[in-house]
Amino acid sequence: MSKICINPDTLFNSFQYGFSQITVAQPGKMVFISGQVAWDTNENIEGADDLAIQIDKAFANLKIAMQEAGGTLQDIVMLRIYKVNYTAGDGPLITEGLQRYFGTTPPASSWISVQGLANPGFMIEIEAQAII
Numbered sequence: 001m002s003k004i005c006i007n008p009d010t011l012f013n014s015f016q017y018g019f020s021q022i023t024v025a026q027p028g029k030m031v032f033i034s035g036q037v038a039w040d041t042n043e044n045i046e047g048a049d050d051l052a053i054q055i056d057k058a059f060a061n062l063k064i065a066m067q068e069a070g071g072t073l074q075d076i077v078m079l080r081i082y083k084v085n086y087t088a089g090d091g092p093l094i095t096e097g098l099q100r101y102f103g104t105t106p107p108a109s110s111w112i113s114v115q116g117l118a119n120p121g122f123m124i125e126i127e128a129q130a131i132i
Contacts, residue, residue: 002026003077003131005105017091018098019109023077025131031069035082035125036061037117045121051090055097058126063101071132073101078129079109084122086113094124 005020007013014021038046038054039061047053063073083090091111098106107128117125 003074003105005107015106016095018095018102019079019106021108023108025077028131029070031066031071031075031128031130031132033062033065033069033128033130035080035117035127036065037119037122037125045119048121049123051123052093052096054123055093056100058124059097059101062126062128066128066130069130069132071130074105075130075132076102076107076128077131079107080127081109081111082114082117082125082127083111084114084116084124086111 002025004024006022006024007015007020008022011021036058038057040046040057045054046057062076066073066075081094083094094111098109117123
């Protein structure tokens with residue numbers, strides 16, 4: 001899949017936060033991944049009350065899902081990140097996760113503050129769209 005990340009000078013520099021303003025992908029197999037959380041295969045939450053650990057586990061689960069679909073994280077073109085009761089202090093942790101997992105070609109993304117998720121122990125949930 002060919003993916004181009006665009007960050008025009010006429011919009012704010014989102015790259016410093018770990019995402020691109022615009023992602024353009026050529027036609028291919030579309031993949032839609034349900035929200036990934038900090039559950040292990042036995043539905044145990046990794047990092048209870050630790051946002052950094054939950055972010056890492058959610059991205060690790062997203063990586064597994066992409067591999068099962070036949071792609072990689074680099075095929076992801078859009079993320080929606082749901083954070084329970086987002087505060088400014090959460091931003092640097094999310095940014096760090098994005099930069100660690102996506103490097104220099106981050107997808108477009110939206111960060112959404114929510115009151116809660118399906119399990120009261122979840123602090124973050126990340127869903128994705130990809131083109132392989």
